[in-house]
Amino acid sequence: MKLPRPRGKLSEALVADLTGGRALDHAGDPDGPDDLHLSLWMLYELHYRGFEDVDDRREWDPRLLAVRAELETSFEDGLREDVGEVLAAADEAEDLVSQLAAIASHEGEASVSQFLHRRATAAQYREFLIERSLYHLKESDPHAWAVPRLDGAAKVALAELQYDEFGGGRPDRLHSALFARALEEAGLDASYGAYVDRVSWHTLAVNNAMSLFGLHRRFRGSAMGHLAAFEMTSPLACRRYLQGAQRLEMGAAVEHYFDEHIEADAVHEEIAARTICGSLAETEPELVDDILFGAAACVHLDEVVARHAIDAWTAGGSVLLGGDTSEVA
Template sequence: MAHDLRPSHGGEGPPLPTARGRVSAAVEEYLRGAGPPPRHEDVADTAVYGDDLQLALYLCYELHYRGFAGVPETHEWDPDLLRLRAALEHRFLTALRADAPTHDSVEDALADLLVEPVDGSGVSHYLCAEGELWQLREYAAQRSLYHLKEADPHAWVLPRLWGRAKAGMAAVEFDEYGGGRPDRVHARLFADLMTDLGLDPAYGRYLDEATAEALATVNLMSLLGLHRALRGALVGHFATVEITSSPASRRLAEAMRRTGAGPAAEHFYDEHVEADAVHEQVVRHDVIGGLLAEEPHLAPDVAFGIDVTGHLEDRLADRLLGAWRTGRSSLRRPLRSEMPLTF
């Protein structure tokens, strides 16, 4: 069943979520026209990977996508919000540069991505081997923050590339957007997956449930995509996604089949097994190869994009697996069954 991915609140974006601290509360008040932006000292004192800062940054970034119900569209370029976003980004990027493991070269970083561990213990391995349906539902809810706008953050880099890199990137993005067929757009396929799992496919529906670790993975894409100076890191991030997607999608498709999640749930990941295996070659040889042929000085940035993506994905995996292995929900609040399962 195909879904209209427009928000379910008329022509507006989703409603603003519940604030998670002083900074995100002040951002929401400002967006509503009810107060000033957060104070500098509050931004400086907030935990960089915590719920409050990550939600505040997500709110700022979402203005560049679909926005929020009741928030004027002109806030996208509000000078006070842009200054706030810059302060939040500075804290986030500084922490990432300090905390992410580093490779000496792009070649070394890519080599590690291309080697599948024999005894893998990541999220897709867990879900494939022993995951339960309720855990697959939680995983989909967390990932919906990205997958319902799949490929959009990466599209920001297209005007910053040229030649072989631009052509390769555009080719992959064309596939992500369904190859010209609206029913094949990957975000729509994910909405169908959510319906199979009894989840609400409305854009932004699970923002309140998503953890800081999940927010950080999406914030990273927006951070890298919106800054021309970080175009190399965005390409590194994109390479990580495409190289690791095919084997992980194979395991997730098997998890969907094993648990009887439904045909659309299986299809979303089956689609990525084949498509991303092809995309991997294009990204490595054309996008990265083309970029570094034109701008070899960006090699450290490409490696950084690979490394920091792995760092944040590892943090999310620790959150998910730490909860699931002890029988607890990984979400900020457990899901309720909102739609009848379709299988």
């Protein structure tokens, strides 16, 4: 993957540093959320697939890790402030699974799945696939960081869930490969990270939250709470995405991806909420607040993305940076 285009002084300095230019010492004050989240996303990608022009050894460069830590602190602080309303949905619930269910069913005022189901045009549907490609082309990778950080029933259940996400023994069944086929069928570029320059900070933040939780052992509870909320909100949304794809005749591979997830994620939500989070809370009860924080972060950031998308689409505009998809495909 190529390095993305900078979006401010921090991402510009980071790209310069990664390509052998002047060393970056501090994050300083990023030029707004696009600059912050793109920089954080680049630093996280060093742990996934890396970049063509960047030495793989930079993954563990202490200077870059220090910059990353600065950005993570401001991201985490902001998230903790912002999840309050979603988290409050769990107040009345009595046990952890009901608390997770209450968080997962928190309704924001905007719903992408409802919009795609009934109102979206094919161009808007393609924009949705583009935004989602950032995550789905590495589907389940961020949660895999948690495997060595868990033990017992939680570890076994996470491995069971991920066996499915990672193809159940068949490379052509990797969920990331199913999504790549959906992108191709929609006439889009299915190469990893192809659209990073087109997605706004809202989508980058969704991805960064998963990496933040996955890459820090202290956030193992939040990583699993995030996974639970992700799976619990998925079956209903995927049913609507499927119906939208059928209405717009997006093609068999697009339909197949979402159809597959209606049933798969109904199983995954049970595994994630009850077995993974449930066992984790039993063996490490001090992690319950972290589990709920991760779940609330997932739902809150989904709402942030949804509000941004629906505002753009209902105003007749594009959710993508640089305009609509006519020149994307």
